[in-house]
Structures are given as C-alpha cells and as structure tokens.
Amino acid sequence: MKHLFTFFLLISIYSVKAQRNYIANTANSDSPGLENTVVGASAGFTSLTGGDNSFFGFSAGLNAGPGYDNTFIGSYAGANSRFGISNTFVGSFSGYSNVAGVSNVMIGDGVGYQNNGSYNTFIGNNAGYNNTIGSYNIFHGHVAGYSNTTGSHNIIIGPNAGTTITNGDDNVLIGYSSQAEDGLHNATAIGSGSRVVISNALILGNQANVGIGTSAPTTRLEVVSETPDNSGLRLSNLTTASPATQSTDQFLSVDEKGNVIKAGYKLRINNPSEWSDKVFVPGYQLKPLSEVKKFIDANQHLPGIPSAVEVAKEGVDLVKMNAKLLEKVEELTLYLLEQQKANKEMKAEIDELRALIKK
Known part of the structure; x- marks a missing residue:
C-alpha cells in the first residue's frame, strides 16, 4: 500500500512539473509546454515550449519549439516544426522540413516534405513534396504538385497532376497527369493528360470532344441550343467602332448537317424562284419610269x-438583298x-423626214 501511494505521488509531481502535459515517453517528461x-519515442524531443500540440509517432515533432495548436501523426511528421502554428501533418515524414509554416493540412507519406509555406492543403503520398514557400495551394492526389517550390494559389487535383511545374500562380489543373508549363499565371487544364502552355488560357481534355447542351459530342466542340433553328452562339462586344476595313476571302458557314465550316463568300438559294431571273421571263410587268419616279419622290x-x-x-437577308439588287440591275x-x-x-x-426634205 505504501509503494502504491508513492507511485501516485510521483505521477502527481510530474503532472504539475509538466503543466498538464501528457508525455508517454519519459525523455520529454520535463517539457515546459502547456x-x-x-506519444512516441523521441516525439517532441527538443524543448517543447508551445501548447496545445499533439504528437504521435516516432520523432513526431522532434524539434518542436514554441509552436502551438499543431497535430503531427506519423514517424518524423513535422519533425522540424519549431515555430509552426495550427498545422496538421498526418503520415510518415509529412511536413518534415516545416519550420515556421502555419495553417497547413498535409495527409500522406512524405507529403509537403520540404514545405515552409502556409495555408496549404496537400493530400496524397508525396503531394507537394518540394514545396518550399508556396502558399494557399491545394494539391490532391499521389505526387500532385510534386515539383512546385514557390508557386501559390494553385489548385492541382489528380494523381501525377502538376508534377512538372516549379512555380506559377493562380493555376488550376484537374485530372490524371494534367500538366502546365512553368511560370504560368491563371492557366487551367481539365481532363486526363490535358496540358496548358500559355497563361490566361483554358484547356479542356486531351484530344477530347467538348459538348455544350449535349452529353455525346461528336466533334471538338458541339453546341446544342435549347431552341430549334437557333445556334446557341453569340458574339458580343462588337460595336460600330469595330474595324470594318479588314477583309478576308473566308468566313464561317453551316452545312446541311449543322457543321460549322470555313467557306468562301458563297450564297445559296433554295430554288430558282428566289433569284432575279424572273425579270427576263416573258410577261414580266416592268413598272413605267413615271411610277418609279413617283415612288422615289414619296x-x-x-x-x-x-x-x-x-x-x-x-x-437584311443577304441572299434576298443580293437577289433584289440584281433584280434592279436587270430591270x-x-x-x-x-x-x-x-x-x-x-x-x-428622222431619216425618213430628211429624205423627204431633200426631194
């Protein structure tokens, strides 16, 4: 009974000394943190002066210092996080090099290994592995964003996605192995194997068809309007100030199947009666010029x-107008x-009159 009392007394002494810490390995039992x-051999081994931290695993939070509100789970998780705040690292070597980054969430083995940025969310083994000071990134998938070092505000989702970029901001890559050139800004690639190589661009798919209003597009872009005989397309922001001097011998047209095609300036009619040759048909009623003058005057x-x-x-209807203009020429x-x-x-x-006069 005496030995049991002594045991509980020692526990009470350690609890007071450690300021309400729970230390499952005695090497850290004198931590001044709060x-x-x-839990784990060498976890929180160095001077743990911060508070409200939870370290689970061999050498988790190994060199922790005054940082607080951190949760590290896994061998060497957050091992070098001395000044980090509100980080969650789950997985072996996750957030290993993080010294002062704050508010990061990293889940997976080796995820964010080199990270010292803040406000990142990395999920997937080795996702964001080389991220150093990049912040406000979301990388989700095996090795997603693996090579990124300084890029920020990027969203990379998918296994092997964004593995080639080291910097660049405000980019979105979604899909297995979707990629972007280095140093881009505001570039988006969506779809498996998609790739964007210029800033301020959106790429949909890799050799894929895009459908708007249809779930089964058969060409690179198929637009199905909800209204019959309506293309569903609109070109806006064209004003009277738009240049009219530039010309070309090509324009876009629509064939009998609804496909948009490149064509020359060619107008078609449905039947001959829509054209102006009727002017030369016998019996055509040509208005007297006096009536034409009255109409023009009025x-x-x-x-x-x-x-x-x-x-x-x-x-104006170009076909009808061309027919009308030719009609006036024929008249x-x-x-x-x-x-x-x-x-x-x-x-x-006159010749007859001249002949009579000569006689």
Whole structure:
C-alpha cells in the first residue's frame, strides 16, 4: 500500500512539473509546454515550449519549439516544426522540413516534405513534396504538385497532376497527369493528360470532344441550343467602332448537317424562284419610269428595296438583298433596251423626214 501511494505521488509531481502535459515517453517528461500530448519515442524531443500540440509517432515533432495548436501523426511528421502554428501533418515524414509554416493540412507519406509555406492543403503520398514557400495551394492526389517550390494559389487535383511545374500562380489543373508549363499565371487544364502552355488560357481534355447542351459530342466542340433553328452562339462586344476595313476571302458557314465550316463568300438559294431571273421571263410587268419616279419622290428609295430605317432596325437577308439588287440591275437593263428600241425607231423616222426634205 505504501509503494502504491508513492507511485501516485510521483505521477502527481510530474503532472504539475509538466503543466498538464501528457508525455508517454519519459525523455520529454520535463517539457515546459502547456497542454501537449506527446506519444512516441523521441516525439517532441527538443524543448517543447508551445501548447496545445499533439504528437504521435516516432520523432513526431522532434524539434518542436514554441509552436502551438499543431497535430503531427506519423514517424518524423513535422519533425522540424519549431515555430509552426495550427498545422496538421498526418503520415510518415509529412511536413518534415516545416519550420515556421502555419495553417497547413498535409495527409500522406512524405507529403509537403520540404514545405515552409502556409495555408496549404496537400493530400496524397508525396503531394507537394518540394514545396518550399508556396502558399494557399491545394494539391490532391499521389505526387500532385510534386515539383512546385514557390508557386501559390494553385489548385492541382489528380494523381501525377502538376508534377512538372516549379512555380506559377493562380493555376488550376484537374485530372490524371494534367500538366502546365512553368511560370504560368491563371492557366487551367481539365481532363486526363490535358496540358496548358500559355497563361490566361483554358484547356479542356486531351484530344477530347467538348459538348455544350449535349452529353455525346461528336466533334471538338458541339453546341446544342435549347431552341430549334437557333445556334446557341453569340458574339458580343462588337460595336460600330469595330474595324470594318479588314477583309478576308473566308468566313464561317453551316452545312446541311449543322457543321460549322470555313467557306468562301458563297450564297445559296433554295430554288430558282428566289433569284432575279424572273425579270427576263416573258410577261414580266416592268413598272413605267413615271411610277418609279413617283415612288422615289414619296419614299426616297427604290421599290422593293428596304429603307435605311428598316435596315437599321431589322437588318437584311443577304441572299434576298443580293437577289433584289440584281433584280434592279436587270430591270435597268430592260429600261435601257426599251430606250434603245425607242431611239432606233425615232432615228428611222428622222431619216425618213430628211429624205423627204431633200426631194
């Protein structure tokens, strides 16, 4: 009974001396820290002066100092974290070199091994392994972001994703082995094997088809509008100040299957009646020029041609407008032919009169 009393007395003395620490290995039982839990050989071995830390595993928090609110689980987890605050390292050698980084979450063997950045979340064996001062990164997947050293604000998700970049900020890589060139900014690659090589760019897939409004795209980009006979596409931010002098002999068109194709300036009609050759069909009613003049005087444009106000409001159908313009040219040809006929008849009459005068 006397020995039992002595044992409990010794425990009480150690508890007071360690200021409410729970030390499961006697080498650290004289730690001056506050409310720490240390379990494992050499865990928290050096002067553990911080508080509210939990170290579990061989040499976990080995060189811990005044840092606090840390949780290290695994052999050598957070081994060199002297001044770190609010870090969670789970896995052998996770956060091993972290000296002063704060608010990091690292889960997996060797994850964030070289880390000294802050506010990072690394999940997966050796994810973010070489990260030194990069901060505010999210790396998720086996060796995701493995080579990153100084890049910040990056999101890299997927096994082997982002393994080639060492720096660059504000990038997003999602998918198995999705990659980016070094030093990019605001670059995004989504999809297995996708790769982006310039800043401020978005890459979708690797030799993949992209569908908008469809789950089964058959080309690189297929857009299915919710409204029939509506492309679902819009080009905006084009104003009257947009350059109109630049021209090309190519433009985008749509074939009979709905595919967008590159084509020359070629307009098509559905049937011959939509074209202007009807002007030359016998029986075509050509308006007298006197009626045309009255119409022009009243409306300030040719009959059958939309006014400037109508064009500004409604636009024009290029096929119909071209047909109308050619119709006016053909009507003008008929007027000229009539004038030529009248002139010829008049000349004949004049010649007859001259002959009579000579007699």
